[in-house]
Amino acid sequence: MTTEPAVDVRGLHVRFAEVEAVNGVDLVAYAGQATALLGRNGAGKSTTMRVLAGVVPPSAGSVRVAGLDVRADVLAVKRRVGYCPDVGGLVPRATPWEHLQLAARLRRLDGWEGRARDLLELFGLGDVAHRVTSGFSHGMGRRLSVLLAAFHEPEVLLLDEPFDGVDPVGVEATLEIVSDARARGACVLVSTHLRELAIEACSSVTVLRGGSRVASVAAGEMAGEEGARAYRSLLD
Numbered sequence: 026m027t028t029e030p031a032v033d034v035r036g037l038h039v040r041f042a043e044v045e046a047v048n049g050v051d052l053v054a055y056a057g058q059a060t061a062l063l064g065r066n067g068a069g070k071s072t073t074m075r076v077l078a079g080v081v082p083p084s085a086g087s088v089r090v091a092g093l094d095v096r097a098d099v100l101a102v103k104r105r106v107g108y109c110p111d112v113g114g115l116v117p118r119a120t121p122w123e124h125l126q127l128a129a130r131l132r133r134l135d136g137w138e139g140r141a142r143d144l145l146e147l148f149g150l151g152d153v154a155h156r157v158t159s160g161f162s163h164g165m166g167r168r169l170s171v172l173l174a175a176f177h178e179p180e181v182l183l184l185d186e187p188f189d190g191v192d193p194v195g196v197e198a199t200l201e202i203v204s205d206a207r208a209r210g211a212c213v214l215v216s217t218h219l220r221e222l223a224i225e226a227c228s229s230v231t232v233l234r235g236g237s238r239v240a241s242v243a244a245g246e247m248a249g250e251e252g253a254r255a256y257r258s259l260l261d
């Protein structure tokens with residue numbers, strides 16, 4: 026018996042007018058796995074994540090998420106994924122608690138309050154649960170975005186730059202979220218520039234360059250000084 030991948034991307038192209046942001050990416054990931062997307066600025070990581078989240082349509086190629094075609098079933102895809110965008114996504118005039126309330130309503134979650142409180146504590150956001158997010162630091166906003174992406178226990182968890190500017194409490198919380206998601210059988214994708222954290226969080230690494238995939242390897246192959254050299258050699 027073969028298991029269908031939770032994320033199955035073949036020959037993905039994304040064009041913005043003259044810019045070829047993604048130029049033929051292939052990516053396959055399974056339930057219970059976490060995959061890191063690495064690559065230089067502009068390599069196409071965030072655009073690939075946006076396509077998987079159903080936020081940006083593919084220009085060409087086949088993209089299946091949780092068994093669904095993103096072109097044909099974008100709303101169903103959005104229901105199955107949890108997406109932490111690289112920037113934005115928070116309502117400045119709403120508090121973390123209000124974000125959670127809204128997410129619970131939209132996703133018709135019952136008995137969500139206990140989990141919401143536990144997650145706020147895990148991410149060190151309990152004290153600011155009722156403060157509007159417009160005054161949040163960058164790291165506080167990142168922590169809340171990861172929390173919101175994971176809140177409804179999605180089948181596919183997409184975290185774009187979840188560690189960016191985040192303190193050690195937030196890093197630990199995010200690692201725990203990734204590990205819990207894997208344990209309950211979710212497929213996790215993490216886009217980051219932080220190679221060591223990528224390796225800690227993920228079992229495999231895909232490296233993008235100039236909108237194309239240049240390597241997909243076990244995370245261990247990117248570890249330590251040798252891994253750093255191997256990664257560096259893939260960048261130019």
Ligand SMILES: Nc1ncnc2c1ncn2[C@@H]1O[C@H](COP(=O)(O)OP(=O)(O)OP(=O)(O)O)[C@@H](O)[C@H]1O
Nearest residue numbers: 041044045046064065066067068069070071072073
């Ligand atoms: N909405 C857009 N309009 C035009 N060009 C875009 C748009 N979004 C992305 N691009 C371009 O597509 C390319 C890939 O961008 P993308 O944000 O996916 O890269 P990235 O690997 O996530 O980079 P970073 O590490 O800096 O976040 C870049 O050249 C970028 O300028």
